[in-house]
Amino acid sequence: MALEAERIGRYERHQRKKHLVAAALPNTSLSTKCSPSGNVQFTNWVSKSIPLIIGLLSTWLFQYSQSPHPATVDVDTSAALSQLASQIAATNSLPCSGHGYMADFDTERSLGICKCYECFGGVDCSQVIDNCVIDLDHGDPTMFEEFWFRNAANTITVILGYQRMSYFAQSKHVWFMENELEVQIRELHRVVGNAVTEGRHIVVGTGSTQLFQATLYALTSSDQSKPTNIVSAAPFYSSYPAVTDYLRSALFKWAGDAVEYNLGAEHEEPYIEMVCSPNNPDGRIQHAVVNGTGHVVHDLAYYWPHYTPITGAADHAIMLFTLSKSTGHAGTRIGWAILKDERVAKKMTKFLELNTIGVSHDSQVRATQVIKAVIEGYTSSEPQSGSPQTVAQHSDNNKLFHFGNSVMHYRWKRLREALNGSSAFSIPGFQPSYCTFFQKDIDQTPAFAWLRCKKTADCQAFLKERRIITRSGRHFGAGAEFVRLSMLERNQKFEMLVDRLARVEASRTPD
Amino acid sequence: MALEAERIGRYERHQRKKHLVAAALPNTSLSTKCSPSGNVQFTNWVSKSIPLIIGLLSTWLFQYSQSPHPATVDVDTSAALSQLASQIAATNSLPCSGHGYMADFDTERSLGICKCYECFGGVDCSQVIDNCVIDLDHGDPTMFEEFWFRNAANTITVILGYQRMSYFAQSKHVWFMENELEVQIRELHRVVGNAVTEGRHIVVGTGSTQLFQATLYALTSSDQSKPTNIVSAAPFYSSYPAVTDYLRSALFKWAGDAVEYNLGAEHEEPYIEMVCSPNNPDGRIQHAVVNGTGHVVHDLAYYWPHYTPITGAADHAIMLFTLSKSTGHAGTRIGWAILKDERVAKKMTKFLELNTIGVSHDSQVRATQVIKAVIEGYTSSEPQSGSPQTVAQHSDNNKLFHFGNSVMHYRWKRLREALNGSSAFSIPGFQPSYCTFFQKDIDQTPAFAWLRCKKTADCQAFLKERRIITRSGRHFGAGAEFVRLSMLERNQKFEMLVDRLARVEASRTPD
Structure with missing residues (x-):
């Protein structure tokens, strides 16, 4: 509201x-x-x-x-x-069967016609185009549209023309940050139990990619003689090297796989280790590997009950989260950092000022409402007794993590069944662990499948021939026999993927 | 809508x-x-x-x-x-007299009480605190709230929870850019006549500060041996040096005043000249001054009829505009570049991908609606004859530039009267010019006053003693006898400023 x-x-x-x-x-x-x-x-x-x-x-x-x-x-x-x-x-359902959008009259000159996303056609986009290109290169979390459509009543964002016009937030201690968003972020972590926020500083950014850069800026100094080495254990998120190096900063430079870095002599130099856990691309639970005294930044974008058992409240010096992988609102471009050191928070804020003069207030308003709706799903019907055992027992319609985990559980089951005994592909196996949020053992169900081609050296090219677009392992500091593919697409696209992978297995030649 | x-x-x-x-x-x-x-x-x-x-x-x-x-x-x-x-x-009026906001129950524990902005107090924030600190450091365009409050009916932004969740725009040729925003931007320039957009590429960014950086990235190369010199004629916008140098990029570095640069030997090296016109901080109309073949980026943030006569449709290779100074929606963080070269557009888009994975779609939706409302103010009641003479003759209630120019005209008149014959301060004089938009001669009425203290070497400190916060000329590559102060604040704050400056003149000692 x-x-x-x-x-x-x-x-x-x-x-x-x-x-x-x-x-x-x-x-x-x-x-x-x-x-x-x-x-x-x-x-x-x-x-x-x-x-x-x-x-x-x-x-x-x-x-x-x-x-x-x-x-x-x-x-x-x-x-x-x-x-x-x-x-x-x-x-009943999303416009254009959930597989398209309605064109606008003024711009498209095609009054109210459904424009279909790739792989769909027909007047209402309900027809599947079987041999279409399935693009799974990005981790676009459109899977969550279904949940938010069901819960539309709680999540209308309304901003009147004269509101939030200023660079400055209405109520703030960080100048551009809406205080209410910070409050809701803290409450969300309290409900999920995945991160300590008490006594910590929160800095909101334009997605966690901007916050990653803000962190590098905050942990380095303008007068240092050599750039700080940025490392992460391979396979690492492909954006880390690209985003570290695109401006050729004298403050920091990409130095590759943290495991190799640890074995070399360089770790006497200043370094920052990125620890993404669960890991993008392969879903592993990770810890710092460099044996040194450098900074460690924990990218916890995927530490949510959709994807992994919550095993405790993370309490690291620098933790990054994002709306994109928690609620699915990637287009809103909101992420946040949880920080122990106020000086780091202040310098990150300075980066956000220099980089984009703060963060969209419209996005902050929307993020606040969306997070509030997630929290209400777990607290509004909570019995007066407040027994924690009841959290997971409510009706699940308005419970985001129940929705997310159930969809991901189904998808991983489908994928494993389709690739069971496959001679063409393998995917990582995981052991279930106890999840403090669901209060039972659950599986790892990562946002990406880290697929290995057993019989081909270039898995990306092999899949591209079959019209499946993935990201090659090479971008993640791994071999070309690996690819990363998104598990977060809309339902029907996921089903098409699984069917096609199963057909590849059966035919062993391109369709 | x-x-x-x-x-x-x-x-x-x-x-x-x-x-x-x-x-x-x-x-x-x-x-x-x-x-x-x-x-x-x-x-x-x-x-x-x-x-x-x-x-x-x-x-x-x-x-x-x-x-x-x-x-x-x-x-x-x-x-x-x-x-x-x-x-x-x-x-009748804005909440809390337009000088505050209503605190939220959940976070503030103070049910619906007005929280007043600086300089205002009382239950409904209608009381002026006479000796308060007047902060005019930033160009926060809150002056425009009044216009948008009057025109609230056309500018409600509504986004349902499941909409615009993807990283990708619904209809795009640039992956993150909402096509409708681009259409409205082109139409706005057509209506105002301040820039050529036909056959040009548009790239939307998170404010024009991000686009400035995207431009530097696009006009330099990752393999160049020396950083490109970035210059601008002094006094130049204080963000140019800060934003150019904060990451110590090997691609570009700040090289100061373009006039001095032109006299030196360096202009055989690659350079990019920033031309801000009308200029921030002093309102001058500017042209490139370096006699060379480097790139020129035109920052036209203030080339709108609020601030300056429109003398023709600008048609430079690279032009930057921003919502903040056109409609006043600074908090929405939307700017745009108009580009002749598709390669520049593509490389700027790449920068936006690396820097923030595109631009908030919520902000893009709001910007679209706001710009649409501006256009409708000038076209909805246009007679069928389509005579251009009638544009400026409509009722002005929903005409943004009529509102903006009339407020700015009043404010500059007030300021000039208050400082007329002043022994303490001087401000630049401007000649009126013919404005193709208003179809008559109008004055320059810049967004900032570039104030010179006649009798003190440190004008910023002098005004700070009088509780007026400004930005020193030193940040703009000029002398400390100058300060920049914003003319875009809310009405009452502006009136307080003028009264206080007049009192300074009368008393010549701190209040």
Whole structure:
């Protein structure tokens, strides 16, 4: 719900000087015979036949003609929107079958026609194009659209034209950071139990990629004579080397595999070790490997119950998280760092100021609402007794991690079955562990499959011939017999992938 | 209005297979005697007395029980929100007198209390704190809040929880860029006539600061042996040196004043000249000064009718613009580059991918709507004859540049009057020029005042003693007798500034 509208609504009720009535009548049939006896008039009566009336939303706005406090906005936008959202959510499915979007009139000159994503066609994008290119190069978390569609009522972002125009946050101790987002981030970690935030500093960034760069800036010094070595155990996230080196900074440079670095003589020099756990690309649980006193940055983008058992609250000096892999809102470009050292927090903030003059406030507002909705899924129906055992036993419709883990569990099962006994491919095996969040043993179900081609030296090329786009192991400091492929795509695309991999196995020649 | 909702609405109407009725009854009194005769029931009847009913919004949602096209969302969210917005706009003024915000219950534990910005106090932030610190260090364009509050109906941004989750834009040729934003940017420049966009490439960034860095990256090469010199004629925007050098890149380095650079021998080396016109900090119209064949980047952040006569459509190789200084939405962090060379566009896009994995889609959606509203202010009531003479003659309530220019004209007049014959301060004078947009001569009314202290060597310190925070000329490659101060603050803060400067003049000692 709209934060601004919520505030305004509360202010209204608190002041008791204006009067608001929001009357909502879902699932109530409305008789138009009301019209002659009352003085309600209907305009824009577009429809002639009304097969089923599913809802009614009415908002009345009242104000004193001589208000002693004119500086208020007289509308319970929040309640009205919540109602609209419920009705949206009451519909059956995503627009264009969830496999496309509706073109805009002004720009596309094609009034309301579905434009289908790759692999789908037809008027409503429900037709599967069998031999299409399946692009799994990126970890685009569109799998989560389904969850948020179901929970649309809690997650409408509304921003009025005059709101959040300033560079500065409304309530802040870091100048650009919306205080409420920070509060919700801390609460999310408390609910999930995956990171300690008490007494820690939070810095919000434009996704965790920007925060990675902010960290490098914060941990190095403008007057150092040699660039600091940045290392990570292979296979490492392919962005680490690319993002470290693209500007050829004198502050830091990519120095490759942390295991090799540890064996060399260089670790007397300043270094920063990136520890991504669970690891992108291969899902391993990782720890620092360099035997030295350099900085360690923990990239915990995937340390969520969707992907891995939560084994405790992480409590490292520098931890990075991102909305993209927690709630699935990659397009919102919001990440956050949890930091022990205030000086690091301040220098990272300086980086964000120089790099992008802070972080989009629209994105911060949306992230706040989305995270709030996740938290409410686990707390709103919590019994008064507060027994922690009940957390995992609620109805799961509005429980993001239950949704995520269940989808990922299904997908990994499907993939393992399809590749079971395969002579062409192998994927890593994992042992289940006890998850403090679900309070039972669960499997590792990583966001990416780290696939090995058993019989070909260039797995990426082999799969490309079969119209499956993946990222080669070479980008991750590993061999070309490996590829990374995303497990986070929309359902039907995942099913197509599995079917195609199974066919490759059967045919052993390109389709 | 909501883009998604608009699309959905159009799709609905186009399909003619669902039925929508939106009945809006502003300024209609509603009798509750309707209730017994019809079957309308009211819940949550909070109010006992109803002094004035100012509006009613009703939305009915209909759907076939056995729809042949279930993949649609059955709600005219757009119309409903537009109505709500009109009612918001019908109220008298901004919350907390426009000088504060309402604290949120969950985080502040202070239900709906106004938290006032600096210089304001009281329950509704209407009290001026006379001796407060007036911070004019940044160019925070909060002046424009007033305009957008008046035009709230056209500029509600609504994003449902499941929308725009992907890294990728829905309709794009640049992967992260929303096509509709690009269309609106081109249209805005057509309406204003301040830049050529036909046949040009547009790249959207997280504000123009990110695009400045993207430009440096695009115009240099990873294998060059020496960093490219970045220069700009002093006084230059203080961010240019800071942003060029913070990462100590081997690709580019700050080389100072372009005039001095031109006199030296260095201009045989590769260089990039930044031309900010009208100039930040001093409002001058600028042209490239280095006599060489290096790249020239035109930062046209202030080339809008608020600040300067539009003398023609700029047509340079690389031009940067920003939402912050055009519509005033600094917090949205959106800027754009207009480019002749596709290779430059592609390499800038690569920078945006490496730096922040694209640009917030929430911000892009909001920017699209805001720009659309600006355009509609100048085109919606345009007569069929299409005579360009009529553009400036419409009612000005929804005309952003009329608002902006009129406020800036007033403020510069006020400032000049206050400093007229001053022995303490001087400000630059400008000649009026013919503006093709307003079709008459108008004054230069820059976003910043470039103030010179006549009797003190450190103008920033002198003003700081008087509790006015400015940015010293030293940051702009100029003398400490200069300061830059923002002319874009909210009205009352500007008035306080002028009053205080006038008092300084009268007293010649600190208050």
